[in-house]
Structures are given as C-alpha cells and as structure tokens.
Amino acid sequence: SLTICQSFCRFYGFASEAQMEPTVESEIFKALERTKLLVGNKEESRYSRCGRTDKGVSSTGQVISLYLRSNLKDIGGNSTERKNSASEEKCEIDYVRVLNRVLPKDIRVIGWCPVPADFHARFGCLSREYRYFFWKRNLDILKMQEAAAKFIGEHDFRNFCKMDAANVSNYRRKITNFNISSCNERSNDDELWAVTIKGSAFLWHQVRCMIAVLFMVGQGLETPSIVDALLDTSRTPRKPQYNMAPELPLVLRSCEFENISFTCSLEASKAVTEHLRSEYHNYMLQAAIHNEALGCLCSPDNSSPEPDRKNRGHIPLLLRQTELLIELYTCWKIFW
Structure with missing residues (x-):
C-alpha cells in the first residue's frame, strides 16, 4: 500500500x-x-x-x-x-x-x-479527514461554528452533495469532527482559517456543499438553523439549487x-522533505511578487464605504428551486 x-x-x-x-x-x-x-x-x-x-x-x-x-x-x-x-x-x-x-x-x-x-x-478505510482553507474577511466565525456543530453525527446528507443516484442509494454518512480554526497566518489585514472535517465516508462533493452553506451562514445570508432544515429530509426532501464552494482550497488530508x-527510508524522506520545502518556497516567491504588484496600485478611497450589499440578490435556500427527487432521477437514468 x-x-x-x-x-x-x-x-x-x-x-x-x-x-x-x-x-x-x-x-x-x-x-x-x-x-x-x-x-x-x-x-x-x-x-x-x-x-x-x-x-x-x-x-x-x-x-x-x-x-x-x-x-x-x-x-x-x-x-x-x-x-x-x-x-x-x-x-x-x-x-x-x-x-x-x-x-x-x-x-x-x-x-x-x-x-x-x-x-x-x-x-x-476507517475514516477520512479533509481540510478546507479560507480567508476570514468579514465572515462571522462564531455563527459558522454554531452551524458546523450541527453536522456532527450520523445524518442523511442528500441535500449536501451532488446527485449520484446511479451509484448511491444510501445518503446517510457519519461526521465525527467538524472544526473551524485559525491557521495563525495573516496577509493584508486578513487571516487564514481552515475547516477540518473527519468522517467515515463522504458523498460526491459533500464537503464542498457543506462549506458553501457555512459560507452563507458566515456572510449573514442564512442562519445556522438552515443546517437543521437541510438535514431534515422529511421537511426538505429535495436539495435546493446552490453553487458548491471552490475546489482549490480543499485537501484530502489523511485516511485512517x-x-x-x-x-x-531516511534517504527518501529527506528527498521528499527537500522537494516539498522547495515547492513551498517557490509558491511563496510567487505570492511575494503578487503582493509587490498590489503595493504598486493606487489605494482606493475608503473614507466613504459602500452600503452593505451582502443581502442583495440572495434567495433564501428554502425558497429556491430544487433538484429532482432521487426516485425520479433514478428512473430517468434507467430509462435513458
């Protein structure tokens, strides 16, 4: 292995x-x-x-x-x-x-x-652990942590995944840990944070769907209770249509x-360490160049901040159009 x-x-x-x-x-x-x-x-x-x-x-x-x-x-x-x-x-x-x-x-x-x-x-595999990195910006971390705690335990996650009815009939999965913590790294008055999620198994795009809903909570677009509503499949039998969180910050961290x-071997370990450290330094150099370019730009006038636009255009998840019922989707796959 x-x-x-x-x-x-x-x-x-x-x-x-x-x-x-x-x-x-x-x-x-x-x-x-x-x-x-x-x-x-x-x-x-x-x-x-x-x-x-x-x-x-x-x-x-x-x-x-x-x-x-x-x-x-x-x-x-x-x-x-x-x-x-x-x-x-x-x-x-x-x-x-x-x-x-x-x-x-x-x-x-x-x-x-x-x-x-x-x-x-x-x-x-007994468990898998994912980590999702993000910049804090104006996100309400306490509200996100309140919502994240609701994911822990065994639930039906059909409203937090991409439909795969051709291969999946059981949408129950168990989350054992869901933690949001600071990475103690700052850049341009912003702070890097990470979501760590551990579970026995995950559905297709489940992590990115859960993160997307957490971001809505952090932006004040949804309340933490939206997680309860989406996990209650008798109340919300169809998944509301929403975009997943971007894939770039997601890492499969470990498998147990x-x-x-x-x-x-010691020789191979040293070589891997040196390689990864070199790659890290190269990316840091690229980041420094981008930061240098930012410093060359004229700073905008922040004396008159724009009004808060966070709620503009947002349709509450429970009022959105929904995906097909799993049963109908399965029938459609069989027919075609």
Missing part, C-alpha cells in the same frame, strides 16, 4: 475514469510501468484507492493498494502478525525513492506499507486504517 501527496495544479482529478488526461492515477501507473514495479496490468494488480478526489482538489494522504514487485518472500501476509525487522526493510525495494525519481514534481509517494492480500484501500503504519 502507498500513500500519495499531490497538488491540484493540472490534473483532471485522481481517478483515470475521468476520461481526460492527465489524472494522478494515470501518472502513477506510468511511473509503475517505467520502474518495472507493476505485477501484470492494472486489473491483475488488484488495484484499489481510498477515494477519488475531483479536479482541482489536492491530497496529502491519499492511499492506494496494489500488487508490486518485492525483494522479500511472503510479504503479503497478515500485517497484524508480521513484523518487519530492520534488516528486512533494508532489503526491500525503496518504493518511495524509486517512484519519486520518475513521477512528475506535483505528485509524490510519501510512504509504503505491506498489507494483507485481501486489503482494500476504499472499504478498509487499522494496523497500517506507513514507512519511508
């Missing part, structure tokens, strides 16, 4: 089923073929992934599993019974180092772990498994 870190930059999502290139998955398999690590083809390798992040979404903890070539015998045994000795780890292929040599710079393998032959990265501990 491998854990993957990738940035949003140029990929059409993680999964190769996106029908557009490049995807993170397609680049990983190109690297596996180049390094001769793949056993058979993709189908024969019993490949599985923990999740399929969409275009524009980054990851620091995506997990995949598949058969790879190994220097050791019987490595696919039960990981709860088998304990790798230091000598065994030294004899094993350094998967992180080998793959990162041929992967694009915006994809990095950051760890590996031997797993049982019946391990499945998606169905074996039982008795799985990823490892990485």
Whole structure:
C-alpha cells in the first residue's frame, strides 16, 4: 500500500475514469510501468484507492493498494502478525525513492506499507479527514461554528452533495469532527482559517456543499438553523439549487486504517522533505511578487464605504428551486 501527496495544479482529478488526461492515477501507473514495479496490468494488480478526489482538489494522504514487485518472500501476509525487522526493510525495494525519481514534481509517494492480500484501500478505510482553507474577511466565525456543530453525527446528507443516484442509494454518512480554526497566518489585514472535517465516508462533493452553506451562514445570508432544515429530509426532501464552494482550497488530508503504519527510508524522506520545502518556497516567491504588484496600485478611497450589499440578490435556500427527487432521477437514468 502507498500513500500519495499531490497538488491540484493540472490534473483532471485522481481517478483515470475521468476520461481526460492527465489524472494522478494515470501518472502513477506510468511511473509503475517505467520502474518495472507493476505485477501484470492494472486489473491483475488488484488495484484499489481510498477515494477519488475531483479536479482541482489536492491530497496529502491519499492511499492506494496494489500488487508490486518485492525483494522479500511472503510479504503479503497478515500485517497484524508480521513484523518487519530492520534488516528486512533494508532489503526491500525503496518504493518511495524509486517512484519519486520518475513521477512528475506535483505528485509524490510519501510512504509504503505491506498489507494483507485481501486489503482494500476504499472499504478498509476507517475514516477520512479533509481540510478546507479560507480567508476570514468579514465572515462571522462564531455563527459558522454554531452551524458546523450541527453536522456532527450520523445524518442523511442528500441535500449536501451532488446527485449520484446511479451509484448511491444510501445518503446517510457519519461526521465525527467538524472544526473551524485559525491557521495563525495573516496577509493584508486578513487571516487564514481552515475547516477540518473527519468522517467515515463522504458523498460526491459533500464537503464542498457543506462549506458553501457555512459560507452563507458566515456572510449573514442564512442562519445556522438552515443546517437543521437541510438535514431534515422529511421537511426538505429535495436539495435546493446552490453553487458548491471552490475546489482549490480543499485537501484530502489523511485516511485512517487499522494496523497500517506507513514507512519511508531516511534517504527518501529527506528527498521528499527537500522537494516539498522547495515547492513551498517557490509558491511563496510567487505570492511575494503578487503582493509587490498590489503595493504598486493606487489605494482606493475608503473614507466613504459602500452600503452593505451582502443581502442583495440572495434567495433564501428554502425558497429556491430544487433538484429532482432521487426516485425520479433514478428512473430517468434507467430509462435513458
């Protein structure tokens, strides 16, 4: 099993089923073929992934599993019974180092772990954690935190996802943590914050839909009780039409498994650290250049602030047009 870190930059999502290139998955398999690590083809390798992040979404903890070539015998045994000795780890292929040599710079393998032959990265995952970054601006954080607390627990989230009736019949999911906190970073009198969400599993675009509603609450366009109304599917059986939050600030932060501990050689770990630090510094330089450009602009006159426009044009969610009923959507998919 491998854990993957990738940035949003140029990929059409993680999964190769996106029908557009490049995807993170397609680049990983190109690297596996180049390094001769793949056993058979993709189908024969019993490949599985923990999740399929969409275009524009980054990851620091995506997990995949598949058969790879190994220097050791019987490595696919039960990981709860088998304990790798230091000598065994030294004899094993350094998967992180080998793959990162041929992967694009915006994809990095950051760890590996031997797993049982019946391990499945998606169905074996105990929990997934996402993080969504945003600038505070004039958002009411206390109201957002009040609304966020209502998501915790097991609920029907059909009003907080993109309809996928062809593949999903159960819209109940469990959220175990929903936290909004400061990142202690400031820029131009604004402050960077983050929403951290942990749950057993998530529906298609569920995180971005929940964040979109939280932003409406933070802007004063909706009250925290809107979350109660949308979670009550007897009261609100159809999802109101609204735009999701942008994909760029969203990160799949980690995936949790039982008795799985990823490892990485010291040499490979140093190389990954240096690479990520270099990429970070490059982005900081770009940010400094943009900030320099802002400093060259004439400052607008703020002595006469414009009237508050936050409510202009906003239609309350419960008064908006709604999506098709799930039952009707399913019938439509079957008919066509």
